[in-house]
Amino acid sequence: MDKLGTVAVVGLLILSPWTALQAMTPVGPGFTPDRPASLFNCQVPLIKLLASSNQAMILAEKVPADKLEITIEPRDHGVQAIQLFDSRQQASPDTPGAGHLGWVMYDPHSGQLLDNSADEQHPRQLTFSPQYGKQYQQCLQKEQRCAAILDQMKLGAIIADSPKYVVRGKGRAYFHVAPTEQCVNESQFVIPNDKVQVVGFAAFEPVEGEKNDYLLVGYGNASGWINVDRLAPLDEICQDAQANAEAMMAKTASPAAKYLVKSKKLYFYDSPDPLCQDEGGKFIVSGDNVAAKQSQAYQQFLFVSYIHPKTGDKTEGWLKAEGLVAR
Template identity: 30%
Template structure:
């Protein structure tokens, strides 16, 4: 099956294998809509070539899931444009595959059989996994960076580790006014520590981007 993809301003054809999939693994999967804004954001931070060179607003990027191959998600990346029959590929930035288990994002625009690894903001690995697993995720609220502590009494800071407002964390356990959380940084490093629970707010995955 042929899929139209715009590459470098020209309309190209790329053959994507394995288009026939069971209904429960196709683009109508119930997680797609609920978690769409997280995947959109994850992909919008990536090093996908046309995304980097286009200069478009990252908030307008969409990663529409076409199908699943096991755990991997195959998505077309685009941004909204006014339909024009003269340029049917306008707005298309390419194709990616993402594995929520490994947190690996690949560019498969040129050749699906030779995926090219993409860099991206890895804070969204944990956030997207939490959405798919339907586990509560929290974001930091309030002003100023949030210090990580080694103990629930919040008396021993973890040197050099803090979280910024709006960054996501997973709440592991609570003790009095403190919460032990798991934080994944932009570069993928994972930190465990205690923070004031009053600085955390549950993320509504059903919200729009």
């Protein structure tokens, strides 16, 4: 999954020792905030299954999986009617059927793929790669298991004292569609130092057999549960950075200094940590003058005050020292 921009969406968390919660209100089983119609993107292995089949038009046109598009219409007993298209060919008024490859029927229960494009009454059984057939079946089974878990969960609305969390540790932190390892969504993840938003619901009890705690968080267009071992409250990170800076400044004698902004745009930070940028987006620009209480930087930040030349308004905060030059 490509990196996504941070947005505020609902969050769901299993209670953990360091999370402060307020206002828990029960919501009943079967409720899941922003639950998608499909928990996993099972169309990916399905398209690979279809592209590997001996369906006549797919073979004749040599359609690769990345050029095969499908639409699915549900039939009785879970059977899927699948319309096939070659994305390399575009329909037009002169060629309305361009790109259309026909219809097939797939039965998830039996694993049979039938081509009824020529004769709906006497469909032809198709063959396909067992590898992709297995992957698609596993995806469908996983979706059924995780949907059942979500249906039985009991939630309560809460407010977390730290609405934002930062991804910690190494490598990808995967989203889960339910708070258990068996429901990991390997197509969606965040990486260290990404910020995720948590505001939402608490589960009254963990999934049976699950020992880990999870948060349901949002990041860009993605949302899901993440193991709390991979997350740290942003408020605590910024508070610790500020406390450490104040302790250092109290011990170190350093004269005040004046600086000129050399960066085109220099943002304020609430604490001397790259994760703690002012949420209001406050910044100053090249040529502005600031005064620092101490000339010695802490973690490559300086605490400064800025007086607006026209309004006289005063703004204080941390700036990256690399964007300043001594006057």
